[in-house]
Amino acid sequence: MTGTPVLSLRDVSKSFGPVEVLHGVTLDLRAGEVLALIGENGAGKSTTMKILAGYQPATSGRILLDGEEVTFGSLHEGEEAGIVMIHQEFNLAEQLTVEQNIFLGRELHRGWLLDKARMRRLTREYLDRVNCHVHPDTPVAKLSNSDKQMVEIAKALSRDARVLVMDEPTAVLTASETRTLFERVRALKAEGTAILFTSHKLGEVAEIADHVTVLRDGAVVHDGRAGGIDEDGMATAMVGRDVSDLYPAKAGMSGEVMLRVQGLDVPGQAEAVSFELRHGEILGIAGLIGSGRTEAMEGLCGLRTASAERIEIGGDAVTIRRPSDALDHGLCYLTEDRKLRGLLLDKPMWENLTLQSLEKFGGVLIDRTAEERALDRAISEFDIRSGRRDMRVGNLSGGNQQKLLLAKVMMSEPRILVADEPTRGIDIGTKQQIYAFLRDFAASGHAVIVISSEMQEVIGLADRVLVMRTGRVAGTLTGQEITEDAIVRLAMGLGAAETERVA
Amino acid sequence: MTTETTNTRPRRALPSMSVLGPILALIVLVAIGASLNSNFLGAANITNVLARSAFIGIIAVGMTFVITAGGLDLSVGSMAAFIAGLMILVMNAALPTLGVGVPIILLGMLVALLAGLAAGLLNGFLITTLGIEAFIVTLGSMGIYRSLVTWLADGGTLSLDFGLRTFYRPVYFDGILGISWPIIVFALVVIGGEILMSRARFGRHCAAIGSSEHVAHYSNVNVNRTRLLTYAMLGVLVGVATIMYVPRLGSASASTGLLWELEAIAAVIIGGTVLKGGFGRVWGTVIGVLILSLIDNILNLTDLVSPYLNGAIQGVIIILAVILQREAKAKG
The missing domain is CATH 3.40.50.300 (P-loop containing nucleotide triphosphate hydrolases)
Incomplete structure (x- = not known):
């Protein structure tokens, strides 16, 4: 089932200032096909997706929609063309209801008033299509993560999405929620939607994808049918070296x-x-x-x-x-939520590193030099890679944030x-x-x-x-x-x- | 684990607009003032401006901590009026037993500090332990203190006994080496506040809480206690400001300390502290206070613009300050 591509990137490059982060990426999204885009953090997945969905312009190269070259001036134009992107951190207004969210920004009107009856009918229809049983009047804040995901997909349906771009949709879902999501993805696929998704869980990729594209350091290093590559192959392609020994050897025996x-x-x-x-x-x-x-x-x-x-x-x-x-x-706890509970995203690394153990850095006054030394040690010990040393922690990649969080927790010995x-x-x-x-x-x-x-x-x-x-x-x-x-x-x-x- | 890393330390970058902005604004104001009136840079005028800034300034230093930790206190102006009224009542009542002398002044000061501490703790308790919004709590206590002082004065003015007033006056008007007491106390509060904010654990904890309450909690910061302390500290500083203020006029009425809370908040914001919390600097607040008083002073010394437009000019400056900071943040 390989029809003509709905949406394609041809030799697309992207630079931020002098730094080129994507080098000549070419990929095709076909109707009724799931394309898995995988790669390590910082490999360029997010940038590729944003270019596809019209969030960011490419620096060079062409974007083809139904074989015709297009340029998306804005995210809105992308949506008009039927390309919808679902973000990892949901893009829903928490205080509004499910129905209000689905029609946010494109509410249906009858004369000057809202056409509530029609919006209600359509909301139920979209929710039914994704097999989601929440009430349209429920505030989104009260939904579980998987229901939020379904509402996002319902929202995409309401925009007649031909291309659905999903950024790590399963990251916050449990195994059974993931199964439900995949059932819906298969249904959408059968209806002819082209789907691109990213995931760090290679088992899922093998399960759901028809086509796998692997990015490493901003370039495509593998592109082929999903059947042609196994999980080990994907991991090796992503990392560029063999990672079969992912887990260290277990302890033989334990003490008291x-x-x-x-x-x-x-x-x-x-x-x-x-x-x-x-x-x-x-x-x-x-x-x-x-x-x-x-x-x-x-x-x-x-x-x-x-x-x-x-x-x-x-x-x-x-x-x-x-x-x-x-x-x-x-006894020390390392939180599961590094963004909301773990790190001060607006602050630089040293301020985060020492926050939990400030008493180790001087009695009344804080010893700034000792803090800088501690950061030096943490950077080398935990292999934290940041562009600038005084960068906002929110601008670090997820992996480096996690390493910094680990370093911070370890500061309290x-x-x-x-x-x-x-x-x-x-x-x-x-x-x-x-x-x-x-x-x-x-x-x-x-x-x-x-x-x-x-x-x-x-x-x-x-x-x-x-x-x-x-x-x-x-x-x-x-x-x-x-x-x-x-x-x-x-x-x-x-x-x-x-x-x-x-x- | 190597002791030396290849990581280069950051070069000293040029100070950003958010640092330079308030300083430049202050320099421009001084230049304008000096060019318009030759008395502007005279010792008498400078002393006058600084002494008048001291009340708001002392309070604004405390407000910097409250705002940095993500809070707000609208009650400080009313609180100052109430403390002033209380001080005067207590001192007048103690006059027959203690007589005019140092002990009665010390008693008055003690009353002011304790009342300030109690008022601050009450605000803090309601906000932290009971979890009511700071805006609501302090809006409420603002009304309560204002009404209490009006009631204590029976709608009129509470005046310090004349003999006592003459004895207490030097606390505002005298000083050492020609520097008056309010200025000395203001300077001490600023130095202490700056060290506490930028070098001590307390300041770091305030910024962490204002930046993210959850992260602070998970990082072993006692969020409620730190917040409570910011309000208590602000209360005590309101007491200190009142101690300096009462000898100036020797009276308190329903209009004492009117709008001080807004001037203090404005000074904090002009100085570069972020209103929603997470970042604060005490030295910036001092510049904010000086900017506000200089505008007032220049308008009074010159006939360039009507002094009645003072509020309008201050308003423009506040909005401008926030716009400049936002641009600086977007670039940085």
């Missing part, structure tokens, strides 16, 4: 108990959570989003209201009421690190660095808890896996028992009896 948690309750989120963590160990916490994983760990670290029967660190009973108590005991989604939305090369760091950290007599929605990550990284379901511990898996199937069963509440025996 470092942290013992009994009966941890977080009101409304988690109850009776009990577990142990040993020296040198990486404990994975798996479970669906909403299973209370994050909330339980935030409760443990004093970041939200929680109570526990008993918490022991290094054999001593401790009380943790606020984050400073946790830090005093060497924890003995137990709770890392929540430590590799969300970052490229495979950086992932490898972070995995290696976590393993080294654990091996040097510390301990790590990793919360992750990525099954492969939990399986590849953790020595033991704790699976949570509806706020409770559903079971623990060790060694050879750690399989995708076993985790899913526990997370969904199936066949728990079999695994609980060994736990």
Whole structure:
């Protein structure tokens, strides 16, 4: 099924000032086909998508729409031509309702008044087409991430999208939400929509894509049918070297108990959570989003209201009421949301790096020289790559932000690190660095808890896996028992009896 | 892990417009003033301008911290009036027992500082612990203090006992080495504030909270306590300003401290502190205060423009300052 391309880039280059970020990119989007555009952070995916959707003009090269050369003067002209882009961070007005969002900026009128009846009918129709069962009057702020995604797609439908560009649509979705999304994508594909999507999850790419284009350093390094390349091949093409050893070797054995948690309750989120963590160990916490994983760990670290029967660190009973108590005991939490909770995006790197451990930089007055030295160390130790040293942190790439966040958390010298989604939305090369760091950290007599929605990550990284379901511990898996199937069963509440025996 | 990195440290870049803007504006104003009136640069006029700036200035330094931490306080003008009224009542009441002398002045000062601290803590408590919007809380307390002082004065004026006033006057009019007390206190507050803001943990925490409350919380910053402290500190500084203010007129009425809150906020913004929080600088606030007082002073010394247009000119300057800062931010 290879018709003529709907939208094509021909030898497109893009420069920002003197720096060329795209070098002669050529690609074709065909009706009824899913094109996966993959590459590491900073490879030029976002720029390519923005040029396709008319957000940014190309510096040179041609854009062909139905074989005719076009120039999009604005994003609006792109939309007029039926090209709709869905951003990773949703572009929805949170306080408005689903219906108001779908028709935002192009409300239907009857005379001078809004044609509410027709908008309601169409909204229901679009929502039905994406199989989304939210009420049109629900404010978007109240929707789950997957429903927001569906509303975005419904919004695209209302604009008669012929080309749908999706920037990492699955980054914030759970496995089952992703399945729903893919069903909708297949339906849209069958209706003849051309779809481009990006993802860091190569398994998904192999599953949904008809065609795969790999970008590296702003140039296309692979372009072909999806059947012609496997996941290893994609990873190798993206990184430019072999990454089959993504996960470091696991620890053979672990030491004595470092942290013992009994009966941890977080009101409304988690109850009776009990577990142990040993020296040198990486404990994975798996479970669906909403299973209370994050909330339980935030409760443990004093970041939200929680109570526990008993918490022991290094054999001593401790009380943790606020984050400073946790830090005093060497327990530190690395947030899953680096943009909203992790980093001050308007501030430079040094200010972020030392924020959590300012008391280490002088008593009353802050020692700026020591801060700069700390930044030097962090840059070399964590391989943080930034254009300028005093750049706003918001302008760093996702991977470098994550490394800076990790460096910031490590400034407080924890003995137990709770890392929540430590590799969300970052490229495979950086992932490898972070995995290696976590393993080294654990091996040097510390301990790590990793919360992750990525099954492969939990399986590849953790020595033991704790699976949570509806706020409770559903079971623990060790060694050879750690399989995708076993985790899913526990997370969904199936066949728990079999695994609980060994736990 | 290497001790030396290849990373080059940033070259000292030219100061941006947001740094230069307020300074240039101040220099232009001084030049205009000097060219229009030969008395402008005389010691008497300079002392006069600085002493009058001191009240708003002391308050504006505290306001810089509140705004940097993402807050706002509209109640400071009314608070100053209320504290002044309270001070006068207490001192008059204590006169028969203590007599005219240093102890009664110290008592008055203590009352002012404690009242300021209490008022600041109350604002802070309502805003942080009860989680009510700063705008609403301080709009409410602004009305309350204004009304209380009117009630205490029974709609008229509260006057300090004449003998006491004569004894207290030097606190405003005298000083050391020809520099009057309000100016000395203002300078001390500014130096302390600048160090606290740019070099101490407290200032860094304020900026972090104003920049993102969530990030600050997750970075082990005690958000509520830091915010509470900014309001408490502002309250105490309002008390300090009132201590300097009462000897000037020796009275308090319903119109004491009227619109001081807006002048203080305007000075903070002109100085380059971001209204929605996250970035603040005390030295900028000082320049903001001086700009506002100089406009007033120049209009009074010359007949170029009617002094009645003072407010209009200040308004234009405030809006201009924000536009310039936004452009600077877009470029940087």
